[in-house]
Amino acid sequence: MVRLAEAARQAGVRKVVHTSSGGSVYGTPPSYPTSEETPTNPASPYAASKVAGEVYFNMFRNLYNLDCSHIAPANVYGPRQDPHGEAGVVAIFAQALLAGRPTKIFGDGSDTRDYVYVDDVVDAFVKASGPDGGGQRFNVGTGVETSTREMHTAIALAVGAADDPEMHPPRLGDLRRSQLDISRARDVLGWRPQVDLAAGIPKTVEFFRSNSH
Numbered sequence: 001m002v003r004l005a006e007a008a009r010q011a012g013v014r015k016v017v018h019t020s021s022g023g024s025v026y027g028t029p030p031s032y033p034t035s036e037e038t039p040t041n042p043a044s045p046y047a048a049s050k051v052a053g054e055v056y057f058n059m060f061r062n063l064y065n066l067d068c069s070h071i072a073p074a075n076v077y078g079p080r081q082d083p084h085g086e087a088g089v090v091a092i093f094a095q096a097l098l099a100g101r102p103t104k105i106f107g108d109g110s111d112t113r114d115y116v117y118v119d120d121v122v123d124a125f126v127k128a129s130g131p132d133g134g135g136q137r138f139n140v141g142t143g144v145e146t147s148t149r150e151m152h153t154a155i156a157l158a159v160g161a162a163d164d165p166e167m168h169p170p171r172l173g174d175l176r177r178s179q180l181d182i183s184r185a186r187d188v189l190g191w192r193p194q195v196d197l198a199a200g201i202p203k204t205v206e207f208f209r210s211n212s213h
Contacts, residue, residue, distance in 0.1 A: 074141030078118030079207035109149030
């Protein structure tokens with residue numbers, strides 16, 4: 001991250017928009033929805049690296065006037081998401097259900113996430129690249145909690161498959177809740193999410209359906 005910041009400075013870049021993580025940098029926060037004023041409390045190496053990135057870029061902003069903003073997305077989903085590796089549940093569920101494979105839910109399915117459509121996240125990055133919001137973190141989500149069980153039901157309905165996931169014990173380190181306060185992005189950047197789950201899930205499923213061969 002330091003090398004990237006230094007390269008940007010030497011290249012005369014006006015502003016860097018850094019990708020942080022609204023879904024992880026706060027750990028288990030004291031309240032919901034979680035605002036940017038909440039102290040960071042990373043509970044994984046991934047989350048710690050995101051907090052470190054913010055610190056590095058803010059340091060370069062203070063020392064060298066390399067402007068920066070930090071986009072902290074919630075759980076991003078949408079077309080072209082990789083369903084392998086550390087992918088989110090939307091891509092994993094969609095591809096498995098389309099292929100007729102069993103799906104797994106870890107825990108009782110009541111854990112929640114704030115799901116935001118990829119096009120809305122792109123729009124947030126574009127708006128953050130402007131002159132406003134220097135040095136600030138912007139939560140980018142919907143402010144709406146959706147449980148894993150509810151998400152599975154929605155994807156199964158869009159696919160036309162049985163809503164019958166395998167239930168497994170919870171995994172160590174998984175967060176119980178995630179819900180972001182997005183008022184700063186709205187007030188400073190003029191950003192608002194435009195695609196809700198009712199529209200985004202069918203679009204995502206259709207992408208995987210069209211690219212399943």
